[in-house]
Amino acid sequence: MDLIGLTVDRLHEALRTGTTSVREVCVRTFERIEALNERLGVFLTLNEDEALRRAEALDRDLARGEWRPLLGVPIAIKDNICTRGLRTTCASKILRNFVPPYHATAVERLLEAGAIIIGKTNCDEFAMGSSNENSAFGVVRNPWDLERVPGGSSGGSGAAVAADLCVVALGSDTGGSVRLPAAFCGVVGLKPTYGRVSRYGLVAYGSSLDQIGPITKTVADAARVLQVIAGRDPRDSTSSNHPVPDYVAALNGEIRGLRLGVPREYFGPGLDEEVKTAVWQAIHRFADLGAEIVEIRLPHTEYAIACYYIIATAEASSNLARYDGVRYGYRAEGARTLREMYRRTRQEGFGAEVKRRIMLGTYVLSAGYYDAYYLKALKVRTLIERDFREAFTRCDLIVGPTSPTVAFRLGEKTEDPLAMYLSDIYTIMANLAAIPAISIPIGLSREGLPIGLQLHARHFGEATLLRAAHAYEQAFPFTHRPPL
Amino acid sequence: MPITKRDVEKIAELAHLELTEEEKERFTVQLAAIVAYVEKLNELDTTDVSPMAHAGREERADYAQRDDEVGEGLGQERALGNAPDPARGYFRVPRVIEEG
16 A cells, blocks of 8 residues: 555555555554654654554454444544553643553544544644644754754644655644645645534643644545544533534536635735735636636735734633643652742753743733733734634635745754744634634745735635535645655 | 843743753743744724634534533543552642741
8 A cells, every 4th residue: 555645545445445454554664763753753643553452453344344434544643642551741842751540532532533643743832833843842844954953833644645655644733734835845734613513632822823723635534533623521511512414525626706816915015926926826716617716905914913913822821831740741850949949940951942932921921911911912813803804795705825925944943933923924814703714725836835825714714615625626736746 | 012031930820841051041032032023913903803712613502512421530440550650549749838
């Protein structure tokens, strides 16, 4: 069984016809990881023994004719999503030895659907970053060019899918952390509507923004994974009862009459010319497929990054207060008092970007600054959400670039946090407005690096989002593979 | 308002972070740049705008309600499973009350 470009569809066809077994695919997957992981830095923890045992059990199920939606699918899980009995570090020294006593709901549902967890993927520490350079356990390299970043924060998941070290992966997206690595690595990344997927077991960063999403090789696979993980969870009070439609059945190729909004603000200064050209070509292709193109405005776009970095860091400073060396995680040695232990544990346990965000969040929430920064940002969030509500009265989907540039070089932005934050310019709006968005690969730059296109939909509009992305992919398939 | 090293020390105190001198210097410069940037929001008049802690609430209006039923907890052993210094079924910590 060839792993290159392997999708759920092709795997299942091979299993149905008996040309491969779950075990064989699993063994091959670990062989490929063995050959490539050292170069790419994708996996922090492997689950080989358990995965092979499970593969054998699934082969027995298969022999009895027991079929499941993700049966035998090797899946990589971002290391900020809890897996029972399997180390979950958030790529942080402070959780270096943390072994969760429970599964995240999304993980539990994937396992019930027959998927096989092959390992935990590297990411920016606590999902804070746009390049995966903030991991305490080393950088992830972009499979398309080992001197470049894979995007962050789910860089390991993006690179794992692109390098065919798994069939699908889970990431998490607080400001673009699924979509940016998908764009930089030439794969598909979906951020669902806030509340579509349970956050139970996803280690909290910005709780009003965080959402788990799939990273896959095709739109159809993203639909299949979403189908399994979407839906109400009594353990997450922000998860929604909104009915889960049949996402796979929605992929009917029909986009005639769909109104695609093009926001003028997404094509301003800072957008790389090559990316701009590729995105416009894709928009014209959508028109050729029968979509109607309308110009729209998202007037508060230029305020989104400022708004996001206040809200996200405020939530982070509160969420990360729990890492105090008492109940789990790293504890500094030799402290004589409790306060000293807190301070030294956090000093030694957190990396620079995490500290920077805790500091910023603490500042914007502190007495005397709360109204000027935090409250102000919450008001601007209202304006940003309103922009989308108004735009969606004129169109069904919003289209634009996922990122202003292709993957940048390792080290290029590490000394300038603000420049790094600006990579998220097109992705953070969806988190602030709680709407779903997808990134799909549409071509390569002259240097051979993937370019991503982003689509946004209304709240709970994943079926329309996936339908349009799938129709595009069918008409203009992205068939390039990284030169590994 | 520009951020000073004194501010950074105060914030670190609030956040229970013990920073090195080098970190203090670096964060002072970096946080000042970030705060100057986010002050961009002051260009917007938000007098009659209400704050939004969670977006998309209308669409999610059916959220959150369930019966409060007693379920199974982790249990003491598993809850202590990741503790850095468990002792006799508790989380042991250094002295809480500091000597004057």
